[in-house]
Amino acid sequence: MMLKVEQIENLILEAEEFLHTSKVTKNGAELASRLRTKSVDLQCNKATEFSPDVEKLIVLAAKVAVLTYGPRAVELEPYERDVYYYKAFSPQPPIVAEYDVFKGAL
Numbered sequence: 001m002m003l004k005v006e007q008i009e010n011l012i013l014e015a016e017e018f019l020h021t022s023k024v025t026k027n028g029a030e031l032a033s034r035l036r037t038k039s040v041d042l043q044c045n046k047a048t049e050f051s052p053d054v055e056k057l058i059v060l061a062a063k064v065a066v067l068t069y070g071p072r073a074v075e076l077e078p079y080e081r082d083v084y085y086y087k088a089f090s091p092q093p094p095i096v097a098e099y100d101v102f103k104g105a106l
Contacts, residue, residue, distance in 0.1 A: 008053050011038055015060040019067070028068030032079060035061035039082070058082045059095040066103050 015035055018028065039057035042048040062079040069075040083099045086092060 008038060008042075008057070011035060012053070012056060012060065015064055019060070019063055028064050029075075032061045032065040032068060035064060036079065036082065055086070055093055055095045059099050062099050063102050066106065071103055071106055 011034060015031060018031055035057050039054050039061065042051050042054045042057070048054075058079075062076075062083045065076050065079040080099075083095060086096050
């Protein structure tokens with residue numbers, strides 16, 4: 001399956017707009033799911049498995065999810081698991097700290 005760059009860019013823009021609006025809409029759950037699915041699609045494709053968009057999509061999905069569900073919701077678990085997977089890396093990618101700072105500010 002060919003993943004189009006503009007599809008990924010549009011999805012990233014949609015997530016960033018969502019995060020920058022003061023009004024969280026009900027489509028947050030659907031958006032978080034699409035972001036997470038797209039990151040998995042990239043990871044499963046040999047040509048894009050190490051794309052920097054993978055980490056970008058993962059952290060955006062987690063941010064959208066924490067705003068949508070709340071910082072203690074059980075629905076947040078798969079999104080946080082994706083982010084915290086990167087804690088094992090050395091050096092640790094910045095998405096872990098970026099997410100923790102975002103969630104901590106809520």
